[in-house]
Amino acid sequence: MDPSEPSAVPTPRRRFLARLSLALSGLIATATTVPVIGFLLSPLTRKPPRVWRPVGPVDTFAIGRTVNVAFEDASPLPWAGVTAHTAAWLRRDDAEHFTAFTVHCTHLGCPVRWVADAELFLCPCHGGVYSADGTVAAGPPPRTLPQYPVRVRNGEVEILTSPIPI
Amino acid sequence: MVARLLAWLDDRSGLITAGRHALEHPVPPRTGWWYVFGSATLIAFILQVATGIALSTAYVPSSGQAYESLRFISEQAMLGRFLRGMHYFGASAMVLLIGIHVSRTYIMAAYKFPRELNWLTGAVLLLLTLALAFTGQLLRWDQTAVWSVIVGAAQAARMPIVGEQIGRFILAGDTIGGATLSRFFAFHVFFIPAIVFAFIGLHLALVLRHGISERTRDGSIVDPATYRSHYASLLKREGVPFWPDAAWRDVVFGAAVTATIVLLALVVGPPDLGPPPDPSILEAYPRPDWYFLWYFALLALTPNNLESLIIVLGPLVFGAALLLVPVFNKGARTMRRRPWAPLLVVFIWTTIVIFWIAGERADWSPDFAAKPLPASVVRDQRPEVEQGARLFHDKGCEFCHQVEGYGGRRGPDLSDVAARMKPDEITARITNGGPNMPAYARTLTPAQVRSLMAFLSTRKP
Numbered sequence: 001m002d003p004s005e006p007s008a009v010p011t012p013r014r015r016f017l018a019r020l021s022l023a024l025s026g027l028i029a030t031a032t033t034v035p036v037i038g039f040l041l042s043p044l045t046r047k048p049p050r051v052w053r054p055v056g057p058v059d060t061f062a063i064g065r066t067v068n069v070a071f072e073d074a075s076p077l078p079w080a081g082v083t084a085h086t087a088a089w090l091r092r093d094d095a096e097h098f099t100a101f102t103v104h105c106t107h108l109g110c111p112v113r114w115v116a117d118a119e120l121f122l123c124p125c126h127g128g129v130y131s132a133d134g135t136v137a138a139g140p141p142p143r144t145l146p147q148y149p150v151r152v153r154n155g156e157v158e159i160l161t162s163p164i165p166i
Numbered sequence: 167m168v169a170r171l172l173a174w175l176d177d178r179s180g181l182i183t184a185g186r187h188a189l190e191h192p193v194p195p196r197t198g199w200w201y202v203f204g205s206a207t208l209i210a211f212i213l214q215v216a217t218g219i220a221l222s223t224a225y226v227p228s229s230g231q232a233y234e235s236l237r238f239i240s241e242q243a244m245l246g247r248f249l250r251g252m253h254y255f256g257a258s259a260m261v262l263l264i265g266i267h268v269s270r271t272y273i274m275a276a277y278k279f280p281r282e283l284n285w286l287t288g289a290v291l292l293l294l295t296l297a298l299a300f301t302g303q304l305l306r307w308d309q310t311a312v313w314s315v316i317v318g319a320a321q322a323a324r325m326p327i328v329g330e331q332i333g334r335f336i337l338a339g340d341t342i343g344g345a346t347l348s349r350f351f352a353f354h355v356f357f358i359p360a361i362v363f364a365f366i367g368l369h370l371a372l373v374l375r376h377g378i379s380e381r382t383r384d385g386s387i388v389d390p391a392t393y394r395s396h397y398a399s400l401l402k403r404e405g406v407p408f409w410p411d412a413a414w415r416d417v418v419f420g421a422a423v424t425a426t427i428v429l430l431a432l433v434v435g436p437p438d439l440g441p442p443p444d445p446s447i448l449e450a451y452p453r454p455d456w457y458f459l460w461y462f463a464l465l466a467l468t469p470n471n472l473e474s475l476i477i478v479l480g481p482l483v484f485g486a487a488l489l490l491v492p493v494f495n496k497g498a499r500t501m502r503r504r505p506w507a508p509l510l511v512v513f514i515w516t517t518i519v520i521f522w523i524a525g526e527r528a529d530w531s532p533d534f535a536a537k538p539l540p541a542s543v544v545r546d547q548r549p550e551v552e553q554g555a556r557l558f559h560d561k562g563c564e565f566c567h568q569v570e571g572y573g574g575r576r577g578p579d580l581s582d583v584a585a586r587m588k589p590d591e592i593t594a595r596i597t598n599g600g601p602n603m604p605a606y607a608r609t610l611t612p613a614q615v616r617s618l619m620a621f622l623s624t625r626k627p
Contacts, residue, residue, distance in 0.1 A: 044335060076344060
């Protein structure tokens with residue numbers, strides 16, 4: 001055998017060095033991947049506060065009418081721009097009570113539209129239909145249209161920001 | 167001088183010898199035009215990398231500013247519109263070509279021994295290409311993109327247990343916002359392409375290692391015990407150098423693909439930007455680009471009780487089927503001995519085309535833009551009938567029902583409904599509704615129902 005060729009028989013020293021190198025390589029890999037994956041998953045652990053957003057003075061809403069209102073998300077990032085907006089369908093039930101429906105169809109999340117004359121919410125994506133009270137009237141939606149908490153404070157109608165129902 | 171420089175470079179790097187070896191490696195004779203789709207997919211990908219890098223120099227991957235930067239690229243930057251067009255049609259070409267490539271490989275059973283890993287690495291590349299196509303559409307950060315993210319998250323949320331978390335991961339939070347776009351950008355331009363590069367390298371190394379599969383005309387059987395020696399003797403007997411004997415077809419076809427992409431980018435141009443990505447604008451009609459339109463249609467046309475199953479299991483079954491193909495790695499390769507292979511491929515392509523056409527028509531979507539029926543369609547001038555025709559539009563009937571070409575196609579065409587149904591059947595349907603039709607009992611007064619009936623009763627051929 002060529003004396004310059006390393007011997008194939010593992011010596012204790014070589015075995016130790018191999019294990020040490022493997023262990024340290026694992027450490028390098030862990031030190032790289034764990035924070036990266038943690039960072040990618042961080043939106044799941046971030047729980048933005050839920051805040052009440054004013055959507056307009058009570059008097060601007062006619063009793064019985066359902067209108068589209070827009071408000072800002074709870075704590076939008078400074079670079080969110082128009083994507084920080086959220087919409088809701090707001091109905092004034094009587095002098096003091098309001099109902100706010102999400103705009104997201106329970107089928108696949110598309111924006112439902114209120115058709116005032118027909119008193120229906122219609123979804124443009126797959127033709128889901130909801131009655132005025134948000135219950136499913138026809139089509140593929142599996143659940144009732146969810147509602148946002150809504151209240152009246154100092155003459156202002158306020159909606160509580162909520163996660164997109166998915 | 168140049169020759170000496172090249173000789174030095176080759177001595178120190180070994181690159182020229184290795185490249186020449188790769189280019190001139192012997193391939194089976196008479197491979198023909200069916201073998202050009204893999205290289206064409208690669209050419210489309212290289213085109214995507216080049217145009218994508220160019221676009222990324224001006225694109226601002228911020229939820230609040232991407233839209234404006236896209237408008238700048240499309241309307242003001244020199245060649246911006248052209249590059250967006252190339253990137254769009256390049257993506258379309260890549261999806262189409264990899265689809266043809268995988269179909270060809272399956273029909274000719276080129277995945278059999280010893281090329282199982284060629285297939286598996288290719289399957290990963292197919293899935294990654296689809297991931298690039300989906301994330302790429304979202305980077306066109308307009309209204310449709312925003313709603314596509316929400317629809318994607320809603321689909322993921324159908325998965326049991328972890329669905330909600332995956333959905334929130336896709337949205338990058340509880341709502342669409344500042345965090346959403348940056349992540350899709352990072353995935354589209356760094357993460358997925360990096361894996362694509364690695365797998366293309368592996369895929370090509372495997373092609374060189376096993377050689378490209380020979381055309382089988384004689385119904386020969388793949389037997390792992392003898393295949394390698396059979397292939398080696400075939401190459402020895404009849405092998406031709408890849409360059410240029412086989413490669414010229416790849417180059418000719420690749421050039422034709424590139425020319426088509428350039429031409430489409432110039433003549434047709436990139437898809438228009440929709441309205442801004444403001445989730446509070448509800449006049450939206452989100453739909454995917456053509457390569458996922460068939461899936462959109464599939465979800466619209468599935469029975470509601472099967473839908474969650476398809477959303478969750480569909481992609482898993484598709485992935486598992488791809489992985490299982492090379493398990494059957496022995497036996498006959500020719501079409502005559504595997505007639506199900508071309509049939510299956512034709513079935514899949516036909517299904518996709520049929521659903522694609524259905525998605526293009528999207529009959530299930532209410533037609534919000536339906537205009538009131540004109541007098542030329544109503545014809546009858548009795549006040550009650552005219553009143554009914556007006557209600558037919560105002561109460562939303564026309565969003566879903568057509569009368570002589572006016573209105574949506576969600577429900578049955580009512581042009582001659584009075585000939586098909588008795589008046590009390592029609593009244594019952596209006597008041598009680600059906601699976602895809604809301605009950606109007608609470609929203610129509612008896613007088614309004616009478617008017618509607620007066621109008622519908624005139625609808626006879």
